[in-house]
Amino acid sequence: MEALSAPTILANAVPALDVSDIQATVLRPRPSPYKGEYFIVRIDDAAQGREMLRRLIPHVAPADDWWVPTLPGWLAVAFTFQGLKALGVPQTSLDSFPQEFREGMAARASILNDVGNNAPGNWEYPFGTSDMHVAIAVYAKDEPSLETVLELARQSHQDLPGTSVVYRLKFSELPGGRNPFGFKDGLHNPHVEGSGEHIHPGYGPAIKPGEFVMGYPDELGETATSPEPEVLRRNGTFLAFRKFHTRVAAFRRYLREQASSPEEEELIAAKMVGRWRSGAPLVLAPQRDDANLGGDLGRNNAFNYEEDMKGLKCPFSAHIRRVNPRDALKNEIVAINLHHFLRRGTNYGPPLPEGALEDDGEERGGVFLLIGAHLKQQFEFVQSQWVTNGDFINHGTEQDPIIGNSQGDGTFTIPKLPVRRRLHGLPQFVEVRGGEYCFMPGLRALKWLAEMPAEAE
């Protein structure tokens, strides 16, 4: 009982993933640079909804030909619980989906700390309502390619009055591949065993594919037995869709107030993130940014926290140390491999001009698809325990300095000798504009959904 090592893994031979049936978005990073658009469809007529799906399927990218260069762009498609209902999925199948998915993200607000400005009542339409049915992401390498794919998507539904587009959001890469705060992000994802992806040093141990895709053993040696039927769940997964608005001017102003020099501003910002703007991790570059390190995929993840167990380089409370603790919690009873998910992030809106300290009123931020087979143990756990709580690192109620929601009254603790520094009055830097839980089926399952017999109505 003293063994606090990784969970016992059953010695089953793990089948290689059926990458030709898994949607590309689950396993492959988006290209760079990228242009794209999210759109959300409401289905008022199940038969027409299924017809739309039939037309879309040929353009949905499987994970095995993500990089086919002749493709102008590709689609990813996912369904909310309301969406599956609207398509006419049988009740017995609907009932077999996990509780959090059936309830939807808005109903989980108290667990996710989506309160105050982030409360579902303040979300953009159609988030948090029963009108969000099908979420489609279109990715392309440039504007003309995007238009080509969008036209295909339009043709899938424009003559179907029983389907309507209720939301559209364009996204594209910001200069230098930075996020709106000016940091290179999206640098780390867990290593999915059998996915065939290229693994860079520091991605961590291979995680059993059942944590991310249904139909394979997970870290407990279990293979999903629901939702039913098997054809629907196989090679499918769940995702948390989160749209964030970033308050870049507030971030810059706060740094200015807390620091006495531009160098100190950069240091405080890096302490909050856990990386410098270039992506160089604090653990490897504790004093100043190192652009070569930040841009080097062979090195920018090649670290853990063993050498920094006092947090003197990277604070315990830093964003990247919270959401991906690596080995930082190895002395606790935490089964770290149960709490991973894949992050697929995109940015929207224009960058705030360099040096601007006043908000220009533009909407800018990121949309994240947080993907995993166990929403509750993965996204909900990380959000409720590691992002919006500090007890696990002995910081009481302190939250993530970047994506936490302390409603304008946050603290941020920076371990330091001889005494730690604690910043007070942290404003909210990231606001949730909306979100929902979606089911992202495999390609055969999409066909099953499209061809469900009419009696299902």
Place this chain on the structure above:
Amino acid sequence: MATTTAAPRETKGTGTKASPSGMKDQGLTSGQAHEFAVILPLKPGGGQRMRDRLKESVTAGTKSLDKMATLHDLRFVLFDNDTRVLFASTYDGSFEQYIKDFATLVPDLIDNEFQECEGYPGVRSPEIWEYIALYQNEAIVFYSAYPDVTVRQVLKGQRVLKAFEQLLDEASS
């Protein structure tokens, strides 16, 4: 100010699916502190075996419980002539979120404590949540003197106080 709050949700037996969050649906809360109590039937002779076993394993068990750092206290009370046992504890809100971690990393500790209970399926069994829901009894009153303070905060407070007292001693000597 300590408060006692009645759980707003329905109590057991109403058909809500048992799950780790089933614990949250029952049991009273005071601030972030939760109470949890189950009254379980024991196997024939199980009461005595439980006494012996828990007495022996107390040191090893305590070490793991310390590491969980979310349990304020727990107790096993045998009654009805050793045919039933009451297990009662106070835990921090986040305990529920970590149940799967505990079941994964210290299953033997938990199974060792409960294996004399009639019908106990083992903590790794998917039936464990149904089993708990069947026997969980919500308290009628729950008081905590420090409802917003977690186990970790108590322990940290103790360390800080000790260091502070030491500082005062040194300053005055």
